[in-house]
Amino acid sequence: MTKLSVNINKIATLRNSRGGNEPNVVRFAKDAQRFGAEGITIHPRPDERHIRYQDAYDLKSEVYTEYNIEGNPIAKFMDMVLEIKPTQVTLVPDAVDAITSNAGWDTIKHRDFLVETIKEFKNNGIRTSIFVDPVLKQIEGAKETGTDRIELYTEAYAHQYGFGNKDAIQPYFECAELANNLGLGVNAGHDLSLDNIRFFKENIPGLLEVSIGHALISESLYLGAENVIQMYLHKLK
Ligand SMILES: CC(=O)[C@@H](O)[C@H](O)COP(=O)(O)O
Numbered sequence: 001m002t003k004l005s006v007n008i009n010k011i012a013t014l015r016n017s018r019g020g021n022e023p024n025v026v027r028f029a030k031d032a033q034r035f036g037a038e039g040i041t042i043h044p045r046p047d048e049r050h051i052r053y054q055d056a057y058d059l060k061s062e063v064y065t066e067y068n069i070e071g072n073p074i075a076k077f078m079d080m081v082l083e084i085k086p087t088q089v090t091l092v093p094d095a096v097d098a099i100t101s102n103a104g105w106d107t108i109k110h111r112d113f114l115v116e117t118i119k120e121f122k123n124n125g126i127r128t129s130i131f132v133d134p135v136l137k138q139i140e141g142a143k144e145t146g147t148d149r150i151e152l153y154t155e156a157y158a159h160q161y162g163f164g165n166k167d168a169i170q171p172y173f174e175c176a177e178l179a180n181n182l183g184l185g186v187n188a189g190h191d192l193s194l195d196n197i198r199f200f201k202e203n204i205p206g207l208l209e210v211s212i213g214h215a216l217i218s219e220s221l222y223l224g225a226e227n228v229i230q231m232y233l234h235k236l237k
């Protein structure tokens, strides 16, 4: 079974554009879960341009599905995650000024840092996942870090699928198969959408969770959030 985790960053982007508290991220998270979402994802960035650290705290008592917090484990982020204790933390190696995530970890170069960081989260009962490119040696490196799961960075797949290039799934298939064999759980995310999700799901063995934000919120403007979440759940069956 593949769980759908709804990334609500974009709700905060809209809210922040006017000040005030509309749309309300806690209300949206509650509604998304009521509509069937099996998790809520947030990715607070150091400049807090969308989800703010305070939102992460406000959501804690309202997320009764899986709470996934993504981000670069700088000190402020680590303190916040260790205090909130979400279901899962996903480590993403973003530069401070990144517009959006644009690369996975080099799990070989940053092995020692990842080992230490992951140990700290796991000692606090938080499941860990690390964002990686679909490269076999990075999956082998991920295994060495002690992480529970990987999150496959799907931007390249989504982009190529949009051009009709279905072969773009191949490195993801191979990496997922390797991860399964190594005992690593497999998550995926970035630019997944109603158009490309079914083919991805059908071809990735043991896909445990997808986190989807930008497309899902955009599609919801046209079709409504309840419809859209139901459509994803149907495609993920
Ligand atoms: C790791 C990942 O792919 C997502 O968390 C994505 O980066 C969302 O972040 P933004 O909403 O800031 O684009």
Ligand SMILES: NCC(=O)COP(=O)(O)O
Pocket (backbone or CB within 6 Å): 007, 041, 043, 070, 151, 188, 189, 190, 191, 192, 211, 212, 213, 214, 215, 216
């Ligand atoms: N981890 C990926 C995520 O949470 C959402 O990414 P996107 O759908 O906004 O590209």
